[in-house]
Amino acid sequence: MDSFGSGGGAGGQVDPQMQHFIEAESQKQRFQQLVHGLTDTCWEKCMDRPSTKLDGRTETCFVNCVERFIDTSNFVLNRLQNKAGTGELH
DSSP states (O other), X not given: OOHHHHTOSGGGOOOHHHHHHHHHHHHHHXXXXXXXXXXXXXXXXXXXXXXXXXXXXXXXXXXXXXXXXXXXXXXXXXXXXXXXXXXXXX
8 A cells, every 4th residue: 555545654753744635625614514504505505596686585584594403502512522421423
């Protein structure tokens, strides 16, 4: 297997800068996927008919959709952190 597949270069060591770069790029990708999914979900839920301007009802729907998404994400994150802290996750 090459050094990309085996996780290292000389002596199996991973360059810390490269590891940090990969982690940052992975986080960016996850965030972009999250935003894309949120956009799709809220668009389907709130947009009855596309027009040049959002009416008040549609704007309120989008705001509520995003706020519920954020609330849910925070709840899940906190729940996972609590479980990890108590050792329930494996």
